[in-house]
Amino acid sequence: MNAPTSVTVRVPAKVNLRLAVGPVRGDGYHGLVNVFHAVSLYDEVTVSPRSDLAPGQAVLSVDGERPDHVARVPLDDSNLAARAAALLARHVPHATGVHIHVHKAIPVAGGMAGGSADAAAALVACDALWEGDTPRERLLELAAELGSDVAFPLIGCTAVGTGRGEQLSPLPVQGTFHWVFALVDGGLSTTKVFAEYDRLRPDAPEPTLDDALVAALAAGDARRLGAALTNDLQPAALALRPELGDLLEAGRAAGALGALVSGSGPTCAFLAESADHARELAAALRASGTCADTVTAHGPVPGATVV
Numbered sequence: 001m002n003a004p005t006s007v008t009v010r011v012p013a014k015v016n017l018r019l020a021v022g023p024v025r026g027d028g029y030h031g032l033v034n035v036f037h038a039v040s041l042y043d044e045v046t047v048s049p050r051s052d053l054a055p056g057q058a059v060l061s062v063d064g065e066r067p068d069h070v071a072r073v074p075l076d077d078s079n080l081a082a083r084a085a086a087l088l089a090r091h092v093p094h095a096t097g098v099h100i101h102v103h104k105a106i107p108v109a110g111g112m113a114g115g116s117a118d119a120a121a122a123l124v125a126c127d128a129l130w131e132g133d134t135p136r137e138r139l140l141e142l143a144a145e146l147g148s149d150v151a152f153p154l155i156g157c158t159a160v161g162t163g164r165g166e167q168l169s170p171l172p173v174q175g176t177f178h179w180v181f182a183l184v185d186g187g188l189s190t191t192k193v194f195a196e197y198d199r200l201r202p203d204a205p206e207p208t209l210d211d212a213l214v215a216a217l218a219a220g221d222a223r224r225l226g227a228a229l230t231n232d233l234q235p236a237a238l239a240l241r242p243e244l245g246d247l248l249e250a251g252r253a254a255g256a257l258g259a260l261v262s263g264s265g266p267t268c269a270f271l272a273e274s275a276d277h278a279r280e281l282a283a284a285l286r287a288s289g290t291c292a293d294t295v296t297a298h299g300p301v302p303g304a305t306v307v
Ligand SMILES: C[C@@](CO)(OP(=O)(O)O)[C@H](O)COP(=O)(O)OP(=O)(O)OC[C@H]1O[C@@H](n2ccc(N)nc2=O)[C@H](O)[C@@H]1O
Pocket: 016, 019, 028, 029, 030, 031, 032, 034, 110, 111, 112, 113, 114, 116, 146, 147, 148, 149, 150, 163, 164, 165, 190, 191, 194, 262, 263, 264, 265
């Protein structure tokens, strides 16, 4: 069979249903109990071979519906998708240079792991393009080398991440949960949010999982899930962006079952009772004037998939 001329992979964003953050470790990372949940907001990453480039070398292009977000995606070697192609090229025999095109829908620097999603998608796409047949376990290891959040979008659905978030165990979930994500202008640096967390919580305890959250997911109970959502980084994100407090309050006042900052923020996530309720909640949030825009999505959804 001939090698493919291009491969496109669709990859979901994540929201953290529980982000329990422990003390800073010797390597500068924080021990986490990080419950990832993949939602139906997708980037698409397309790779095609470039014979004028060295194996694993990439040129990038990006487009998407939000020009302000597209403009913030780096087009050089620091792009996580380019770093993923370079890393995989060192582990498969028939790597080529590649053009990587990212169609962006996941907010940039928004706490929804868009860069990590693109890196996971690039690993899957390049492995298919180069016919690497890299085993799943090896792809997960390579993903973890690229960042704490890169392994999760390979598996998607709902999973708890321990260590620095990269050691994943799937969690059973019944049914579908409906979400509204409120986008705000500008991003937040993950490093700065963790630094602010250290300042606010010098005495952080070891992170734990929450039985009530696990039970709510297994039962498909949105009301109980809403009550169990927590994010230890939220006070740090609110300290850096105080206006997010008004956004969370607007969502609660409009009847969200749960409201929290997504990961390191500043995107905020609101749990709804149904798809209809999510649309109503989104309209109320937009009318409140506390966010730039909203996106509705459902979860859990599968991880990076060749389309
Ligand atoms: C906070 C979370 C929650 O899922 O994601 P975002 O909300 O930003 O997407 C993650 O922990 C982010 O994961 P990721 O963005 O891959 O982080 P990395 O590249 O590994 O690390 C970036 C920086 O974040 C801090 N960091 C990250 C992970 C961790 N367990 N402890 C940390 O202290 C460190 O300062 C590190 O230098």
